[in-house]
Amino acid sequence: MKTDCARFYRTWPRITKNQGRQRVVYDGRMPFFQEPPRLGNQLVADALLNEYLDRKLSAEARRDAQEPLQEIGELTGGALYELQLRDRENVPKLTQWDAWGNRIDHIEVSPLWQLAARDAARLGIIAVAYEQRHGEQSRIDQFARAFLWNPSTDVYACPLAMTDGAARTLLDLKNQALIDRAVPRLTSRDPEQMWTSGQWMTERTGGSDVGLSETTAKRDGEQFLLYGTKWFTSATTAQMALTLARPEGNGPGGRGLALFYVELRDEQGRYNGLSVNRLKDKLGTKKVPTAELTLAGMRAVPVAGLSDGVRNISSMLNVTRTWNAVMSAAGMRRALALATDYAHRRTAFGALLIDKPLHRDTLAGLVAETEGAFLLAFRAVELLGKREARTASESDLHLLRVLTPIAKLTTGKQAVAVASEAMESCGGAGYVEDTGLPLLLRDAQVLPIWEGTTNVLSLDTLRALSAEQGAALKALEAELAHQLKDVRATELRTCTEAVMTSWQHAHSWLITQLASPVALEAGARRFALTLGRTLQLALLCGHAQWCLDHDRGARAVAAARQLLRHGIDLLPREQVDSDAARNADAQLLVPRQSTKAPLAT
Ligand SMILES: Cc1cc2nc3c(=O)[nH]c(=O)nc-3n(C[C@H](O)[C@H](O)[C@H](O)COP(=O)(O)OP(=O)(O)OC[C@H]3O[C@@H](n4cnc5c(N)ncnc54)[C@H](O)[C@@H]3O)c2cc1C
Secondary structure, rough: OHHHHHHHHHHOOOOOOOOOOOOOOOOOOOOOOOOOOOOOOOOOOHHHHHHHHHHOOOOOHHHHHHHHHHHHHHHHHHHHHHHHOOEEEEEEEEEEOOOOOOOEEEEEEEEHHHHHHHHHHOOOHHHHHHHOOOOOOHHHHHHHHHHHHHHHOOOOOOHHHHHEEEOOOOOOOOHHHHHHHHHHHHHOOOOOOOOOEEOOEOOOEOOOOOOHEEEEEEEEOHHHEEEEEEEOOOOOOOOEEEEEEEEOOOOOOHHHOEEEEOOOOOOOEEOOOOOEEEOOOOOOOOOOOOEEEEEEEEEEEEEEOOOOHHOHHHHHHHHHHHHHHHHHHHHHHHHHHHHHHHHHHEEEEEHHHHOHHHHHHHHHHHHHHHHHHHHHHHHHHHHHHHHHHHOOOOOHHHHHHHHHHHHHHHHHHHHHHHHHHEEEEEEEEOOHHOOOOOHHHHHOOOOOOOOOOOHHHHHHHHHHHHHHHHHHHHHHHHHHHHHHHHHHHHHHHHHHHHHHHHHHHHHHHHHHHOHHHHHHHHHHHHHHHOOOOOOOHHHHHHHHHHHOOOOOOOOHHHHHHHHHHOOOOOOOOOOOHHHHHHHEEEEOOOOOOOOOOOOOO
């Protein structure tokens, strides 16, 4: 397989050193050409990733991970990055009919994605987590690979996240026949064998309020036939999907839905009762073939009974949300790498940008946000790994429940802000498509939307905290104490104090608002983001102390202090009269009535 991919890389039209910069000198008096930003080996270039792996992996796991990570780092800063730039204008194409009038609904993904599919298998980007060679640390190894690899694949992480989520869900729900059929394929290292999976939930009725789903399931012997429309399905080129439908006669809401397993094609390669209505024309994630589908008698197998579909798909969502958090950090890392390299090449007002105190401070802020996001996302990864290896304590499981939505929502917002700032850091060039920077911003913008929007996950955070007599709240408090327990460097004292002050503020805000459910709900986003940023600062403090103790320098100390300067507590200080505030907000939001009909397109 390696040979196959190596050949692919060799035969791809290469960017020569001068391509794009061939100097057609039309005016000898204007010889200046700006150097573009460059990437090197993305493993070698990433101080935090190396420190983190040294800190968290056993010597044996670290040794095993090094060679593949080194290869991925080399590819994503080199050949794969070049291919990504060359592939920029390729998007998936849907051909609905063949020349002879047959409905075929063939989707051709871009060459970069075809290669990514093969590399994902070869590099074990799903497999490593399921091979469990290093128990709970296997997840860290897997997500480190995904973190390095994804920024050069134009969001191939999307189908992979769903593939990983599907494998986890089938295993958790213990449907042995489906496990035997699908899991070895979903987790294969062989590009010829590996399957990907979709996650088909969202319908026209909604993606957040999925209990409204209208797809029905009619019994047909041992199987069911599904009828309905799936409104956003990103893995349409997958071999299988997990989806929700309401068995005939079931009641409303999420409880009345069941989780179904479907394969997209039959043994002859024909679609299984499925047609692709169109591909969505989106702001970003252009390589992802997000489709609208009609299911007209799609054969399906229930995964775990004929109800509680929303509860049953939760394993999938926990995995895809973890992917989302890690991919947010990965996108931020790429944006930062480009902006930092640019600052070392661009001169303005007599000096390199990197030597301008204000520009340096701007970039340092991006480093802090990126490192905070990385550590929070990987904390969710560590807990997921423990759960799967069955080494998690009760408290770890409560922490995982609440940390997953917090990590997803916090990092998603940071990813957009960092991509935007990185673009500005490259000035006008950053706004120009063929520098590759606009792509980062467009692709980041989906991260707070799919897999649960910021608001929806903020409310989920409240739900998680209120369950089981506040067990997750206690686990969160214990987590902050755990992260800070060894921190003793005086230069980190303001940060550790800020963590505790922010936590106490969030905690007392929560207790106060419990008496006023409307105010609690209205403030849920500020509350959840405060928890996310407070956790990030605590994790950065813990990491910074480890770096000081292991001769890794004070970089992480500086990152912690920068994050604090950016602010971690978003909750209001003053006691607000919630009724008065609600009335005032209502004034802001009076809709302007329009008598015109909506525009027809
Ligand atoms: C590129 C892309 C790919 C996608 N791929 C898939 C896929 O493969 N499979 C799939 O199933 N789905 C997919 N989705 C759909 C996505 O998961 C949903 O769009 C998302 O969950 C939001 O649902 P919605 O669009 O119905 O928005 P809505 O639920 O209508 O939300 C609209 C706004 O209202 C807010 N809101 C909603 N409820 C509340 C509340 N109770 N309180 C406060 N605010 C609230 C939301 O935060 C949001 O800002 C994809 C979406 C995109 C953009």
